[in-house]
Amino acid sequence: MGDASGQVAESRILIVGLGLIGGSLAAALRAGGFGGTIHSCDPDPDEIARGIAMGLIDHGDTRLAPLVEGASLIVLSVPVLAMESVMAELVEALPAGALDGEAPPVTVTDVGSTKAAVRDCALRVFGRLPPGLVLGHPIAGSEKSGVAAANPCLYVNHKVILTPSAETAPAAVARVRTLWQACRAQVLEMDVERHDQVLARTSHLPHLLAFSLVDTLARQDERLEIFRYAAGGFRDFTRIAGSDPVMWRDIFVANREAVLASLDEFEAGVSRLRRAVEAGDGDAMLAIFDRASHARHYFDSLLNQTSYQVEYQMESQEKLTFLAAPGGHVAGRIRVPGDKSMSHRSIMLGALAEGITEVKGFLEGEDSLATLQAFREMGVAIEGPHQGRVTVHGVGMHGLKAPSGPLYVGNAGTAMRLFSGLLAGQAFDTELIGDASLTKRPMGRVADPLRLMGAVIETAEDGRPPLKIRGGQTLKGIDYDMPMASAQVKSCLLLAGLYADGETRVREPAPTRDHTERMLTGFGYEVGREGDTCWLTGGGKLTAAPIDVPSDISSATFFLVAAAISPGSNLVLEHVGINPTRIGVINILKLMGADLHLTNEREVGGEPVADLHIRYAPLHGIDIPVDQVPLAIDEFPALFIAAACATGTTRLRGAEELRVKESDRIQAMADGLATIGVEHTVREDGIDIVGAGEREVAYGGGRIDSLGDHRIAMAFVIASLRAGEAIIIDDCANVATSFPGFVELACTVGLQVGEDTEVMT
Numbered sequence: 001m002g003d004a005s006g007q008v009a010e011s012r013i014l015i016v017g018l019g020l021i022g023g024s025l026a027a028a029l030r031a032g033g034f035g036g037t038i039h040s041c042d043p044d045p046d047e048i049a050r051g052i053a054m055g056l057i058d059h060g061d062t063r064l065a066p067l068v069e070g071a072s073l074i075v076l077s078v079p080v081l082a083m084e085s086v087m088a089e090l091v092e093a094l095p096a097g098a099l100d101g102e103a104p105p106v107t108v109t110d111v112g113s114t115k116a117a118v119r120d121c122a123l124r125v126f127g128r129l130p131p132g133l134v135l136g137h138p139i140a141g142s143e144k145s146g147v148a149a150a151n152p153c154l155y156v157n158h159k160v161i162l163t164p165s166a167e168t169a170p171a172a173v174a175r176v177r178t179l180w181q182a183c184r185a186q187v188l189e190m191d192v193e194r195h196d197q198v199l200a201r202t203s204h205l206p207h208l209l210a211f212s213l214v215d216t217l218a219r220q221d222e223r224l225e226i227f228r229y230a231a232g233g234f235r236d237f238t239r240i241a242g243s244d245p246v247m248w249r250d251i252f253v254a255n256r257e258a259v260l261a262s263l264d265e266f267e268a269g270v271s272r273l274r275r276a277v278e279a280g281d282g283d284a285m286l287a288i289f290d291r292a293s294h295a296r297h298y299f300d301s302l303l304n305q306t307s308y309q310v311e312y313q314m315e316s317q318e319k320l321t322f323l324a325a326p327g328g329h330v331a332g333r334i335r336v337p338g339d340k341s342m343s344h345r346s347i348m349l350g351a352l353a354e355g356i357t358e359v360k361g362f363l364e365g366e367d368s369l370a371t372l373q374a375f376r377e378m379g380v381a382i383e384g385p386h387q388g389r390v391t392v393h394g395v396g397m398h399g400l401k402a403p404s405g406p407l408y409v410g411n412a413g414t415a416m417r418l419f420s421g422l423l424a425g426q427a428f429d430t431e432l433i434g435d436a437s438l439t440k441r442p443m444g445r446v447a448d449p450l451r452l453m454g455a456v457i458e459t460a461e462d463g464r465p466p467l468k469i470r471g472g473q474t475l476k477g478i479d480y481d482m483p484m485a486s487a488q489v490k491s492c493l494l495l496a497g498l499y500a501d502g503e504t505r506v507r508e509p510a511p512t513r514d515h516t517e518r519m520l521t522g523f524g525y526e527v528g529r530e531g532d533t534c535w536l537t538g539g540g541k542l543t544a545a546p547i548d549v550p551s552d553i554s555s556a557t558f559f560l561v562a563a564a565i566s567p568g569s570n571l572v573l574e575h576v577g578i579n580p581t582r583i584g585v586i587n588i589l590k591l592m593g594a595d596l597h598l599t600n601e602r603e604v605g606g607e608p609v610a611d612l613h614i615r616y617a618p619l620h621g622i623d624i625p626v627d628q629v630p631l632a633i634d635e636f637p638a639l640f641i642a643a644a645c646a647t648g649t650t651r652l653r654g655a656e657e658l659r660v661k662e663s664d665r666i667q668a669m670a671d672g673l674a675t676i677g678v679e680h681t682v683r684e685d686g687i688d689i690v691g692a693g694e695r696e697v698a699y700g701g702g703r704i705d706s707l708g709d710h711r712i713a714m715a716f717v718i719a720s721l722r723a724g725e726a727i728i729i730d731d732c733a734n735v736a737t738s739f740p741g742f743v744e745l746a747c748t749v750g751l752q753v754g755e756d757t758e759v760m761t
């Protein structure tokens with residue numbers, strides 16, 4: 001049994017099958033200080049003798065029955081096809097009821113690489129799935145086999161997938177979890193079918209290809225010559241062809257259906273590539289290699305702990321926590337990453353343009369990377385990003401190709417809404433999906449007016465994602481009065497308008513960011529504007545133009561507020577975009593008394609830019625002018641912290657849009673402010689915050705849930721500067737959507753903040 005300390009408290013563990021996997025489990029348990037005994041059963045007496053000599057097991061036998069008595073946890077570490085006969089022996093040897101009840105006296109688990117086959121064996125042998133049986137799969141291995149290759153570190157930071165059924169006792173699952181965690185593995189759960197599909201693609205298919213390639217070459221006459229000259233590529237690609245043949249035969253027999261499905265997908269891909277090579281189609285080859293090369297780098301970064309991994313890949317439950325120590329101030333000269341809104345648009349317009357668009361300053365955050373990846377999936381060759389430089393090989397207004405599956409845009413509302421307009425005008429069908437947060441956000445605001453234009457779009461209940469967009473529709477321009485001040489809705493309609501007959505006109509109830517209009521103009525597309533209305537006529541073309549993306553004022557805001565609230569601060573933020581539709585935060589901070597100056601003002605690629613110099617000065621509460629709200633919409637989480645440090649009350653109204661961002665930002669901030677002890681009153685469309693004034697310690701500390709919202713997480717990091725105690729912020733992985741490197745940069749200017757990764761159990 002596991003105890004509260006996370007130590008494995010089993011009295012005796014029996015490992016059935018002492019090969020690489022079983023032997024490494026024994027080695028890892030020994031290395032972790034496991035105090036019980038380890039017995040093992042293996043048909044090969046030499047392996048048992050070796051295991052004892054290596055100090056991995058205490059005792060072993062070639063027969064199972066004599067070893068079962070006294071074992072509290074039994075690990076079946078035999079090839080998948082041997083599982084049934086081992087289970088049959090086990091059922092004979094185990095006392096009646098050993099695997100039954102809420103806390104079964106014995107737990108049995110396995111390490112098989114396919115799970116449906118093992119589950120079916122269990123059903124045949126036991127006639128049901130006993131509560132004490134927990135099927136599992138450590139995703140670790142090596143091309144080596146046998147106990148001699150046992151490695152105590154084999155499971156460190158590797159995933160172990162458990163696939164409990166409705167019948168499995170939670171207590172038994174907990175014991176198996178503890179076992180693997182003691183080997184320093186990360187344990188997650190999924191259902192059997194999903195496990196088998198995921199593994200067919202990520203493990204079984206690559207093994208099959210490696211075996212096949214080496215076999216094909218080995219059959220050729222000049223094989224010695226070939227192998228003699230084989231270089232790194234051959235070695236890297238074929239390393240896994242040295243794996244245990246029996247084990248792999250069993251896996252392919254057991255996971256036949258899922259493997260065949262992934263092989264079909266692969267064959268279709270190879271045929272596409274073959275056609276490109278045959279035709280000498282360099283562009284098609286470049287598009288495929290480029291997409292693959294970047295997908296490889298992208299997935300590498302995903303494997304390094306990001307929200308995509310949490311939400312999309314393995315549904316793992318790794319969580320990132322920020323720990324911010326109280327006090328301090330900020331100083332220095334820094335540049336924050338590129339503007340997110342412009343980065344999304346640079347790829348979108350670059351892809352639809354004729355010619356090559358060179359982008360500088362691109363935000364390498366998850367949101368804009370998801371947009372970039374989506375265009376690669378629609379056949380656009382995109383080089384980079386390398387240090388903010390991206391080269392987009394435009395395919396023209398009608399050059400996008402149908403993607404082979406849904407387009408995943410992660411956490412990005414901007415991407416989903418702008419894409420919906422752009423895709424409504426394509427000849428092919430598409431589906432837009434996003435992460436858990438995006439899946440809760442309203443899309444009716446774009447689907448409804450797009451339908452008025454003739455688009456055919458299906459949403460989930462209440463207009464939520466996913467969005468299924470039917471291609472091949474004839475769109476017509478509309479004259480649309482937006483019910484809310486949203487640049488995303490405006491941009492969506494303008495992008496659809498590019499494909500529509502006639503004029504598309506959008507009236508906004510208050511000015512919103514105009515990057516789409518500016519960038520379209522920069523690409524040679526005429527956009528009209530008069531008062532609150534902008535318009536364009538469909539059927540034109542875009543001509544590639546260089547784009548210089550300035551630093552994101554929304555990211556700069558966290559540091560502006562940091563300096564504005566902490567005495568002694570003196571900070572310069574370089575090259576920040578100060579588009580008039582984005583400078584609400586500057587206006588609001590100045591109204592509150594901030595010592596903030598713009599220097600080095602200039603225009604770069606059609607957008608105004610400046611260095612922002614801010615020094616600490618006491619702030620006072622204000623009634624935030626309603627006309628500034630859309631101009632500062634993403635900046636409010638940070639501005640709420642400024643309000644908490646100002647003298648008097650700050651009142652915000654007309655900001656109901658905050659409730660439909662990555663979280664309900666009014667409520668999420670209110671909950672966090674309550675935790676650290678800031679007096680406030682929540683309103684339907686805003687909040688009143690009573691500030692601490694010049695009191696050195698403005699509020700306390702505590703543990704905040706960012707609800708996976710990047711801006712809530714960063715706002716409370718900044719809050720630590722005036723806190724009396726540490727602030728711990730949970731669920732921060734999404735900071736990487738808009739501000740990669742935030743923690744490092746924050747530390748550079750003087751904040752004391754660190755990261756902690758935890759695997760939620």
Ligand SMILES: O=C(O)C1=C[C@@H](OP(=O)(O)O)[C@@H](O)[C@H](O)C1
Pocket residue numbers: 340341342414485486487488489491513633634657
């Ligand atoms: O157009 C854009 O790039 C954005 C518009 C705003 O959203 P709304 O259009 O929903 O106000 C903003 O909150 C978002 O971060 C980016």
Ligand SMILES: C=C(OP(=O)(O)O)C(=O)O
Pocket residue numbers: 340411412413414415634661662711738
């Ligand atoms: C609201 C935001 O972005 P999006 O709508 O693109 O998710 C944001 O970055 O604060």
